Amino acid sequence: MARKTRRIVLAAPAAGLPTRATFRMEEAALAPLGDGAALVRTICCSVDPGVRARLSDGASYAPPLKPGEMIDAFCVGEVIESANPRFAAGDLVALGGGWAEHVVFPGRGYIQKIPHRRLPLSVWIGALGVPGMTAWFGLKRVAALEAGARVLVTSAAGPVGATAGQIAKAMGAARVVGVASGAEKADWLRSAGFDAVVDYRRTDDLGAALAAASDGGYDVLFDNVGNAMIDAALPLMRIGGRIVVSGQVADYNTPAAERPGLRNTAYFIAQRLRMEGLVVFDDLRSFPQAQEELSAMIEAGAVKTREVRYHGLEAAPQAFIDLFTDQSAFGRRIVEIGAEP
Amino acid sequence: MARKTRRIVLAAPAAGLPTRATFRMEEAALAPLGDGAALVRTICCSVDPGVRARLSDGASYAPPLKPGEMIDAFCVGEVIESANPRFAAGDLVALGGGWAEHVVFPGRGYIQKIPHRRLPLSVWIGALGVPGMTAWFGLKRVAALEAGARVLVTSAAGPVGATAGQIAKAMGAARVVGVASGAEKADWLRSAGFDAVVDYRRTDDLGAALAAASDGGYDVLFDNVGNAMIDAALPLMRIGGRIVVSGQVADYNTPAAERPGLRNTAYFIAQRLRMEGLVVFDDLRSFPQAQEELSAMIEAGAVKTREVRYHGLEAAPQAFIDLFTDQSAFGRRIVEIGAEP
Numbered sequence: 216m217a218r219k220t221r222r223i224v225l226a227a228p229a230a231g232l233p234t235r236a237t238f239r240m241e242e243a244a245l246a247p248l249g250d251g252a253a254l255v256r257t258i259c260c261s262v263d264p265g266v267r268a269r270l271s272d273g274a275s276y277a278p279p280l281k282p283g284e285m286i287d288a289f290c291v292g293e294v295i296e297s298a299n300p301r302f303a304a305g306d307l308v309a310l311g312g313g314w315a316e317h318v319v320f321p322g323r324g325y326i327q328k329i330p331h332r333r334l335p336l337s338v339w340i341g342a343l344g345v346p347g348m349t350a351w352f353g354l355k356r357v358a359a360l361e362a363g364a365r366v367l368v369t370s371a372a373g374p375v376g377a378t379a380g381q382i383a384k385a386m387g388a389a390r391v392v393g394v395a396s397g398a399e400k401a402d403w404l405r406s407a408g409f410d411a412v413v414d415y416r417r418t419d420d421l422g423a424a425l426a427a428a429s430d431g432g433y434d435v436l437f438d439n440v441g442n443a444m445i446d447a448a449l450p451l452m453r454i455g456g457r458i459v460v461s462g463q464v465a466d467y468n469t470p471a472a473e474r475p476g477l478r479n480t481a482y483f484i485a486q487r488l489r490m491e492g493l494v495v496f497d498d499l500r501s502f503p504q505a506q507e508e509l510s511a512m513i514e515a516g517a518v519k520t521r522e523v524r525y526h527g528l529e530a531a532p533q534a535f536i537d538l539f540t541d542q543s544a545f546g547r548r549i550v551e552i553g554a555e556p
Numbered sequence: 557m558a559r560k561t562r563r564i565v566l567a568a569p570a571a572g573l574p575t576r577a578t579f580r581m582e583e584a585a586l587a588p589l590g591d592g593a594a595l596v597r598t599i600c601c602s603v604d605p606g607v608r609a610r611l612s613d614g615a616s617y618a619p620p621l622k623p624g625e626m627i628d629a630f631c632v633g634e635v636i637e638s639a640n641p642r643f644a645a646g647d648l649v650a651l652g653g654g655w656a657e658h659v660v661f662p663g664r665g666y667i668q669k670i671p672h673r674r675l676p677l678s679v680w681i682g683a684l685g686v687p688g689m690t691a692w693f694g695l696k697r698v699a700a701l702e703a704g705a706r707v708l709v710t711s712a713a714g715p716v717g718a719t720a721g722q723i724a725k726a727m728g729a730a731r732v733v734g735v736a737s738g739a740e741k742a743d744w745l746r747s748a749g750f751d752a753v754v755d756y757r758r759t760d761d762l763g764a765a766l767a768a769a770s771d772g773g774y775d776v777l778f779d780n781v782g783n784a785m786i787d788a789a790l791p792l793m794r795i796g797g798r799i800v801v802s803g804q805v806a807d808y809n810t811p812a813a814e815r816p817g818l819r820n821t822a823y824f825i826a827q828r829l830r831m832e833g834l835v836v837f838d839d840l841r842s843f844p845q846a847q848e849e850l851s852a853m854i855e856a857g858a859v860k861t862r863e864v865r866y867h868g869l870e871a872a873p874q875a876f877i878d879l880f881t882d883q884s885a886f887g888r889r890i891v892e893i894g895a896e897p
Contacts, residue, residue, distance in 0.1 A: 268822065442821055460824040476817010480783055481609065483801040483833030490831045492824030 222315035229270040238532040248298040251322030255292035262535040267467035285313035289340040309339040314531040341547040350379035352498040353459040362387030370439035372400040374547035381518040421447040441466035449479035458490035521546035563656035570611040579873040589639040592663030596633035603876040608808035626654035630681040650680040655872040682888040691720035693839040694800040703728030711780035713741040715888035722859040762788040782807035790820035799831035862887035
């Protein structure tokens with residue numbers, strides 16, 4: 216008897232901003248468990264801006280989804296059946312799954328046991344999951360962050376940016392400036408240790424605002440936004456500055472030819488800048504050590520986390536659309552799907 | 557009695573392409589020699605596209621020149637008077653000087669003794685000078701070139717590009733493709749070991765031409781041209797690809813706001829690309845070792861050099877303008893100023 220699950224799939228490729236019609240709920244048979252596979256009951260899942268690139272053709276670290284394919288997400292769940300010696304029924308795991316009540320881990324790909332329950336389970340798809348690991352390895356490996364660095368973080372109230380800014384302070388950065396819109400985000404970011412917050416919606420000269428918030432420029436730009444933000448920051452980068460290309464949320468919905476271009480590239484030579492993109496799964500083997508250190512920072516209150524919660528699988532498409540359109544709430548958007556054991 | 561020299565200075569800042577009116581010849585008093593200084597009689601000097609950025613306001617590794625200031629150049633010359641214990645009259649040196657019959661080394665800045673005369677002296681401001689060192693450290697340090705790499709070099713018939721492509725082959729690159737225009741350059745580059753040459757003037761789809769010339773994409777782009785070239789190559793970069801921003805000859809004459817923009821930046825994440833700018837003087841202490849190795853390659857015929865010669869100081873402005881406008885000749889442009897001892 217084939218088991219079934221409710222899941223959400225791509226209905227039609229998105230042109231521009233995704234809408235509810237981009238997605239479709241269906242009941243589908245679950246694949247039988249091959250060797251190494253595990254069946255996981257989803258407790259909660261994420262919505263991720265990087266998934267936008269898979270909803271239409273274009274460059275991404277993964278190929279575009281076809282209509283009828285499940286939307287990617289990170290999930291926390293409980294193993295309910297296992298054909299993998301590393302996992303047993305009852306184990307709590309975080310994995311690359313999708314918007315579904317049950318997901319099958321196929322034997323390879325991102326999965327890890329959750330090593331302790333001292334923090335809310337959803338943190339394992341947030342600050343201790345891919346967003347937090349992106350912040351960690353973006354700063355540690357790509358930016359090679361040094362003590363005393365002056366750091367600019369864009370989309371600073373998002374789960375990657377908020378974690379990056381706080382980690383940077385914890386790693387000894389001299390000054391951390393965030394870019395975010397609205398007084399509520401700015402207040403929260405200051406309470407989380409950011410030294411200054413630039414509201415890109417309240418300036419008509421972003422470069423001047425970024426300069427005014429800086430203390431003589433920036434050694435590291437941790438960018439989650441895209442070309443317009445990088446181009447505004449390039450003239451402010453100090454000699455040897457590093458630009459971490461972590462995400463491009465402002466550009467995912469725009470075809471390449473229509474995106475704002477980087478024009479201030481003369482500073483790459485003048486200031487010996489280095490810009491580098493990041494796919495955090497390249498660092499997968501180093502997750503446990505990073506998670507142990509970051510977990511301690513969260514428990515000690517040095518890194519704060521913040522969530523926006525949605526209830527039920529059917530809420531996932533709106534949670535995803537809200538990533539690009541909703542300024543009224545901020546934090547890691549978590550879709551609650553099943554009960555915690 | 558103050559000694560005098562003929563020299564060429566900035567007459568008026570250039571807007572767009574420099575013209576003869578950008579420059580002015582004058583006779584000027586030479587500064588008296590302070591401690592550490594040396595007076596050098598110029599034998600030959602270079603014209604350098606990077607100097608374009610100093611002829612008007614904008615980002616460069618050096619501030620803009622003011623009217624009346626001498627135009628920068630690299631010079632080979634003979635020390636004729638020295639207040640520096642490292643140099644004696646009769647020494648042959650390469651140094652950062654200018655378009656002048658005599659230049660004063662002020663005690664700090666780029667200068668080095670020419671260690672042997674087994675190669676033409678002008679090579680010390682060419683393949684063994686700043687262009688060649690830019691190629692060397694761009695590949696070795698910035699690109700961290702590995703054996704088997706597939707390398708794309710733009711402005712491949714210029715002194716940096718031609719040296720870079722040949723060094724890459726000598727360092728074990730599997731395939732080196734050059735971008736240059738015209739059959740004469742292509743023939744010469746093939747004779748110098750380039751595996752393929754793309755003529756950017758004979759295609760209306762540069763990206764497709766670069767793809768066709770590649771063997772499954774490129775690990776390293778060594779770019780001397782600017783944004784349009786990098787943007788065309790970005791979709792062809794392999795995972796972990798490196799882009800060396802060595803020069804921007806197509807963009808120096810254009811204000812930043814009017815330059816073509818980099819739009820294909822999604823590939824930075826998708827392919828984990830790294831782009832980094834280079835000012836070769838950061839590597840000054842490593843010049844002697846690199847020059848020894850590269851000198852041996854040139855003497856062995858593994859790296860070929862090519863020059864276009866101009867006669868007399870007054871020819872320097874035209875030689876400089878030719879960098880941007882003359883497609884009829886190619887190679888390191890050398891202005892002969894004084895006799896070799």
